[in-house]
Amino acid sequence: DAGVTQSPTHLIKTRGQQVTLRCSPISGHKSVSWYQQVLGQGPQFIFQYYEKEERGRGNFPDRFSARQFPNYSSELNVNALLLGDSALYLCASSLEDYQPQHFGDGTRLSIL
């Protein structure tokens, strides 16, 4: 079975631009969460979606938004990119809300 897949794997943007990151969860998984990981730190929670509804939001500005589609795939959008948005963005899915999350390999976003 395919794991969590994320696209693209790498992305280079300039300040002020907008970016969309995509995630396909493991088949049948209804919960998708997004995390940001900067170098030397653990992942930080951005959003969780369950059954297409937002279940939680971390301490990130409104420039960050997300959505989940009927097939449970998800997109993370970031507007007005700042240098500090450079990070690894991870998507994780779980079968149900209370089960361990399984991560994709992430999208490496670099802001110039």
Added chain:
Amino acid sequence: DQQVKQNSPSLSVQEGRISILNCDYTNSMFDYFLWYKKYPAEGPTFLISISSIKDKNEDGRFTVFLNKSAKHLSLHIVPSQPGDSAVYFCAAYYSGNTGKLIFGQGTTLQVKP
């Protein structure tokens, strides 16, 4: 406010010996804890978890211990193998917020042949 802390940035052990990775937490509402392993250029891989109603959980070479009174958990790897060399993250969540994992900073484990 760092609710989950891994105070040792790195650990080096000899192949065949025990590796012990430690994690402390401050939020007493956490009731589920997980360990993830991460290789470079890959996402974190789930290893083992423990509920707050237990004090130990085993899965093969991996054992997690939870001491609720001390708000401390540890991951034991016995015997350690060179392929275990990776960054290990401790994570936690509490009921009602199960989609939000709170991660520690990670500990880099090196297992020497």
